[in-house]
Amino acid sequence: MVSENFIKKEFTMKLIMTDRPLPLTSAASGGEIRYVDLSSLKIANCVGCFGCWTKTPGRCVIRDDATRVYPLIAESDEVVYVSRLRYGGYDSVMKTMLERAIPVQQAFIRIHNGETHHVQRAVAPKKATIVVYGDYSDEEKDIFRQLVGRNAHNMNFTGYDILFTASDNADGAVEKIVSQWKKY
Amino acid sequence: MEKILILNGSPRAPKSNSKLYAGLFSDYCPRPTDYAAITRNNHLELCAQMEKYTDVLLVFPLYADALPVGLLNFLKSLEKHPPRKKPVISVLINCGFLEAHQNDIAIRMLRLFCRNNGYETGSVLKLGSGEAILQTPFRYVAKRSIRKLAKAVASGRHQDFSATMPLTRKLFLWASTVYWTNYGKKFGITKQEMQRMDIESPDNR
Ligand SMILES: Cc1cc2nc3c(=O)[nH]c(=O)nc-3n(C[C@H](O)[C@H](O)[C@H](O)COP(=O)(O)O)c2cc1C
Numbered sequence: 001m002v003s004e005n006f007i008k009k010e011f012t013m014k015l016i017m018t019d020r021p022l023p024l025t026s027a028a029s030g031g032e033i034r035y036v037d038l039s040s041l042k043i044a045n046c047v048g049c050f051g052c053w054t055k056t057p058g059r060c061v062i063r064d065d066a067t068r069v070y071p072l073i074a075e076s077d078e079v080v081y082v083s084r085l086r087y088g089g090y091d092s093v094m095k096t097m098l099e100r101a102i103p104v105q106q107a108f109i110r111i112h113n114g115e116t117h118h119v120q121r122a123v124a125p126k127k128a129t130i131v132v133y134g135d136y137s138d139e140e141k142d143i144f145r146q147l148v149g150r151n152a153h154n155m156n157f158t159g160y161d162i163l164f165t166a167s168d169n170a171d172g173a174v175e176k177i178v179s180q181w182k183k184y
Numbered sequence: 185m186e187k188i189l190i191l192n193g194s195p196r197a198p199k200s201n202s203k204l205y206a207g208l209f210s211d212y213c214p215r216p217t218d219y220a221a222i223t224r225n226n227h228l229e230l231c232a233q234m235e236k237y238t239d240v241l242l243v244f245p246l247y248a249d250a251l252p253v254g255l256l257n258f259l260k261s262l263e264k265h266p267p268r269k270k271p272v273i274s275v276l277i278n279c280g281f282l283e284a285h286q287n288d289i290a291i292r293m294l295r296l297f298c299r300n301n302g303y304e305t306g307s308v309l310k311l312g313s314g315e316a317i318l319q320t321p322f323r324y325v326a327k328r329s330i331r332k333l334a335k336a337v338a339s340g341r342h343q344d345f346s347a348t349m350p351l352t353r354k355l356f357l358w359a360s361t362v363y364w365t366n367y368g369k370k371f372g373i374t375k376q377e378m379q380r381m382d383i384e385s386p387d388n389r
Pocket of ligand 1: 244
């Protein structure tokens with residue numbers, strides 16, 4: 001059941017996951033780059049049932065669009081998340097998906113970076129770029145930096161960048177990252 | 185005596201640890217309490233109710249290192265529909281991991297919300313190992329800290345508290361493995377099945 005091949009598989013997928021439509025579709029869809037616009041999907045809030053750990057391990061019991069997204073998160077070795085910032089954290093659309101992504105972890109705990117965290121299933125170690133936009137204060141930026149630092153332990157980030165952008169600059173920031181990807 | 189309103193921000197409020205913590209808070213609180221769960225549909229009602237109270241206690245779990253999205257949505261409603269008189273907001277947060285400090289960011293977010301929206305923050309209790317502690321001999325640790333929280337909130341002599349199981353990380357790891365293995369067993373799922381590494385395929389709907 002625990003396939004060595006699966007675990008050792010070469011991960012090369014890149015994922016752009018955004019809480020609002022980005023004008024990127026021509027550049028970014030298909031191939032090894034996946035583009036997920038969460039605002040166009042139907043994703044309910046996690047109900048905290050732990051079914052994905054204890055009843056149907058690796059599989060959420062709510063069968064909506066989130067079940068197509070968390071496998072992509074797991075497989076990608078580079079992710080770009082685009083979210084509005086709210087009270088120093090991700091706003092609702094992105095936060096809803098991040099909560100629904102816990103099937104990628106096991107219930108079981110390991111000691112990781114000196115703290116207790118969950119064991120990951122086949123989750124590729126990943127480089128993350130988080131692009132946030134909205135109106136925010138320096139304090140909110142500071143909270144967000146701390147949040148992503150903590151996410152890194154729980155989401156298997158090997159490294160991360162945070163880009164704080166004005167609302168109308170988020171698209172440009174993502175374009176730049178994608179054009180870098182295209183170079184290689 | 186002025187009543188305290190307890191709002192449960194757990195997505196599984198009726199069956200939540202937060203509900204049990206809220207119950208303990210009520211038991212220990214020298215002042216009477218009212219209790220309500222935050223649901224998708226009762227935001228406006230709760231926002232309006234808040235003005236009848238001098239103190240509100242938010243009880244909720246840590247979700248993905250931050251506030252659960254249902255609570256986040258409630259705060260967004262509260263920002264748009266503030267009560268005419270603003271209560272002092274105290275917090276009882278619990279997280280699954282051992283370290284109570286893993287709750288720090290969520291608390292920073294709430295303090296920021298309160299400051300930006302004209303609410304005074306009162307007392308805060310950060311509970312680590314909150315998924316299981318009430319089912320272990322260490323429940324006294326949780327109870328003791330909730331008793332302190334209740335006294336602080338009721339008296340207005342606000343304080344911050346933090347508590348968790350008095351275990352080393354290694355022992356916690358062992359104890360949590362037993363806890364989750366038994367959890368799976370209730371559904372007929374073995375430890376090996378729970379440990380599977382694969383995640384469903386994106387096309388497997
Ligand atoms: C979607 C989800 C995300 C969670 N994220 C975290 C986390 O980041 N850190 C943590 O320590 N516990 C986390 N937990 C565990 C809960 O905080 C813990 O089980 C808590 O006791 C639940 O409280 P409740 O029963 O009041 O909802 C998470 C649980 C769920 C379902």
